Amino acid sequence: MSCSGAREGAGVLAEFIAGRWQPPAAARTSARVFILDSLGVGLSGARLPWSADLLRLSRSWAGAPQASVWAGGDVRLPAPLAAMQNALQIHCQEFDCVHEEAVVHPMAVVLASAVGFAEAHPRPVSGAELIDAVCTGVEVAAVLGMASSGPMRFFRPGTCGALGAAAAMAHLAGLDAERSLHALSLTCCQLGGTMQAHLEGAQALPMQIGFAARNAVMAVEMARAGLCGPRQFLHGEFGFYRLFEQGGNWEDAAQRLGSGEIARISHKPFPSGRATHALLDGLLRLGGADLRCEVRAVRLIAPPLIVRLVDRPATVDMPPSTARLCAPYVGARLLLHGGVRVQDFDPARIAEGDWAEPASRISVRAGEWDDPNAMAPQRIEVELAGGEVRSLDIECALGAPQNPLSEARQLEKFHACAASIGLAGADAGRIVETVQRLDDLADIAELTRLLRLPAVSQAEVEAAR
Template sequence: MTSYEQRLVEHVAESQFEYLDAAAIEACKTFLLDSIGVGISGSRIPYAEQLLETARGWGCADEGKSATVWGTRVRLPVLHAAMVNAYQIHCQEFDCVHEDAVVHPMAVILSALMAEAEARNTDGRALLLSLALAVDVATVLGMSADKPMRFFRPGTAGCIGAAAGIARLRRYDRAQIQQAMSIAYSQTGGTMQAHTEGVAVLPMQVAFNARNAITAADMAGFGLIGPANFLSGDYGYFSIMESDGHAQGAFAKLGREWQIGRVSHKPFPTGRAAHGTLDALMQLRSEHGFAANDIESVQIEAPPLVRRLVDRPAYPDMSVNYARLCIGYVAATLLLTGDVGVQAFDLDALADPARLALAQHVRMCPSASKDPNALAPQTVIVCLKDGSEYRREMASILGHPDSPLSRKRQQEKFVNCLASARNPIDTDQAEQILAKIARLDQLQSINELSALLTPEQRPVSVTS
């Protein structure tokens, strides 16, 4: 029987651009657009600026070995540019997610592949194929699990997937592709403790793994040998980091279904586990017209993973990262303001006593589902002070492939993200980026796109 490792290698090595159907190509473009938007918006976070300044101190590189830091006029060595961009993609919890895998597939993968492609002057087709393959690897690893996460899966699975994608972009042979993934496993990391505590290093775990994926591919390139059984060995990925109870079904999807087509948008910059509640509350408010001060309580019946990720109390002086993962705070924000945007986590919003008070009326309890990796179904019950009760069952959540975000809302999110950046990018430039991505499969050089991802269209190199 072919090993799991061999099946990944075969898929990455053998697949051709012509194997991508129109839906997969469109999905690659869609989530590349979304991820670039949230990545540029992420430059507004103070830690992003501090990480950039720190990375500048790590050294510079010439044009052929450097890449753009999105939303800035700075170029850094490829692995450092990937690290900063990965952090910016994930630091606001606004990046897309593959719900069955519980993996944010683009944060590690796109940041690493875009930096690599820019430095190598890669064409659009090569990037699209490498992106689709990398997402397949990461999400198949995620879908293999049948037990709750202990390690931070978006980082660990993302690192192995990104290393595979870079290896394909570099046209590595089978042995080198396997070594790239194996070496990535040997240095990947990140645990759920940062998520549990809601601390600022959480999105940095994505950044570490984007850097590590490039390092792994570099080392595979000069012949470093990693463990052959990096997935299935006694101390492999499926023994140490994740379970493999669903691996047979997950690996059967390779070559049959492109997983980029199963990725979900995030309409709100919060943990995806909170989106079922937010979607339901928006629908119920629209249908019944109640106001925040009419509410006696909000109860959410949710699967174990949802409760584990976002069922935490709101309190004064909570951190930004904690608030993004606090169901009471984000639900109260939506009920009071009508939406949850990136500004909902600015310090003045976090200190709003009305939000903190309403958050105390939001409660979560177990649903009938016992699936440790399910984000749906969820049921939201709103009880009003006059005795009225409204209920909404969410079999799928807004942004999921079964309940997709409209093209209009996708583009609005992108334009708003660019406008919210530390150095805002205007609508005219946003339209240029949209046009480039729409014809990405026709671009002779990915640099036609990367040149637009700055406040000015001509990035400058770091010289000191």
């Protein structure tokens, strides 16, 4: 079938995908790092009740057993459903990496989709091919996010993540520019998910990541089958930058295509919204749990986006999704225990209420920033009982490329995620070793077999409900 029409900015992306970009060495190294990170948080995400609920529902829909569910035992689902499940598991604990300039969590949608797509097709996909595809997908997702100049109305990690995932799979499938354009376009036709779920801290927030992954897989398969979408889906009268994003600086952002944006992703050292991490990093640097008995007040002065995302009331009955995005709650947890763990967001832990008093001392207010997407700099002020005020200006929170997480802490995070679902150290170590030699794997099936861990028990799931 022939699909005619004028090309626009989307053609640039399509040509980039079809050009078989070879990521530079630094990007390939970062890809291995963030693939391991994403697998760790994705395995840990299997412990949450709504992850188990979604898996039970997906199994009832049945279909071709094409792709693995991470920590789902021997369960195999159609590739779109497996991608949805694994993407949700990556994002559902707010522990997945983020491209801060783009305000996009690219790996959740890109990796889950690419792995599911690769498993669904008979041709073996090598580890090097997966790295190339993931780098391509992150490149597209990040550039689309960086080109967005207005405040978010739709959930950008889902919208830009889906388009990045389509790029990754189009790369894996070897699509030419024409078919790649329609893979992106048909993905755009299925975009959705507003910021309302984020505002309310609803369970639907990580589901929007899952929907994005599912729809991207379906769109690429449709494009491979010859179906067509609108060509001007980015800049047309009703295109992405008219409806989903307000305005944009596409020309400047597009210059970054091929620069290796995956190397500019930030780790998340804490299982909470990235917008809380400057607060947590600052508290640690100013004394951490040693401050607990001395703190009279903690004040965070931050860009409006940060205030909008994490200045929330802390209550003992708030849902986990709200708690992960609540600066007073996560700050109180750090003051109490010197860190923040995935288990701190289980409902029973929130209901304990031992955190309420220190949380009442933490406030967030907006400073003066013109950029509605700015996440930094931030300033933390800690007023002690004796009247001393300790302050710190934070340009880059821990985990950013300019303030990186050490390799030891990266591995510590992965093993903590693995332990949260009962995965023994030796079994977790095999996953680490396999990802570290991903460039040399002839078939990623060697990796995906290791991800088919026994399903989390119903008792463990209910304990987190």
